[in-house]
Amino acid sequence: NAGVTQTPKFQVLKTGQSMTLQCAQDMNHNSMYWYRQDPGMGLRLIYYSASEGTTDKGEVPNGYNVSRLNKREFSLRLESAAPSQTSVYFCASSQGQGGETQYFGPGTRLLVL
Amino acid sequence: AQRVTQPEKLLSVFKGAPVELKCNYSYSGSPELFWYVQYSRQRLQLLLRHISRESIKGFTADLNKGETSFHLKKPFAQEEDSAMYYCALKGSSGNTGKLIFGQGTTLQVKP
Numbered sequence: 001n002a003g004v005t006q007t008p009k010f011q012v013l014k015t016g017q018s019m020t021l022q023c024a025q026d027m028n029h030n031s032m033y034w035y036r037q038d039p040g041m042g043l044r045l046i047y048y049s050a051s052e053g054t055t056d057k058g059e060v061p062n063g064y065n066v067s068r069l070n071k072r073e074f075s076l077r078l079e080s081a082a083p084s085q086t087s088v089y090f091c092a093s094s095q096g097q098g099g100e101t102q103y104f105g106p107g108t109r110l111l112v113l
Numbered sequence: 114a115q116r117v118t119q120p121e122k123l124l125s126v127f128k129g130a131p132v133e134l135k136c137n138y139s140y141s142g143s144p145e146l147f148w149y150v151q152y153s154r155q156r157l158q159l160l161l162r163h164i165s166r167e168s169i170k171g172f173t174a175d176l177n178k179g180e181t182s183f184h185l186k187k188p189f190a191q192e193e194d195s196a197m198y199y200c201a202l203k204g205s206s207g208n209t210g211k212l213i214f215g216q217g218t219t220l221q222v223k224p
Contacts, residue, residue: 042216043199044214058211101159103158105156
């Protein structure tokens with residue numbers, strides 16, 4: 001099993017450009033999450049999906065949208081990238097239904113110029 | 114408000130020295146707390162959870178409700194323990210498993 005996979009690994013955008021970060025898991029998990037990791041700020045939750053067909057805002061949702069395409073896939077979209085969105089983005093999944101252990105992807109490093 | 118605080122950005126110790134990574138939380142109710150670790154060039158992974166009361170790689174963490182702390186300890190640090198450590202709290206959001214992470218502490222174990 002690959003666990004949680006993310007694409008791309010690295011991306012450079014210009015301010016105003018859009019892009020979608022892809023995430024997939026093969027563990028049949030119900031819940032999926034998107035975090036951003038910034039120095040001194042730790043991991044901050046952007047959006048999460050408790051189950052297929054549902055999404056909810058996390059701590060820092062502004063400037064992002066998400067889609068839970070099916071049980072396996074959870075994508076994060078930046079409609080108009082800003083330099084403040086330069087960060088490392090992590091996708092994670094968990095069994096949900098009270099299962100708290102989260103399994104993380106390798107991360108996507110995004111640079112917005 | 115639910116919050117996790119890790120007061121140290123960087124903790125540097127020599128090999129064989131004791132290690133304590135501090136974590137304080139703010140939560141009304143019975144907390145569920147975790148430590149996650151990110152080794153260099155590896156993905157973030159669960160180290161231990163307080164419910165299990167287990168010792169992983171020589172690390173232990175005891176929940177102290179009076180001091181609202183969940184410090185991570187190891188009696189003798191090894192160079193391979195060098196990593197970023199995150200303390201996390203399960204928020205009161207039903208059954209999603211949503212976690213609130215602290216700012217992280219980088220542990221550097223010098224030879």
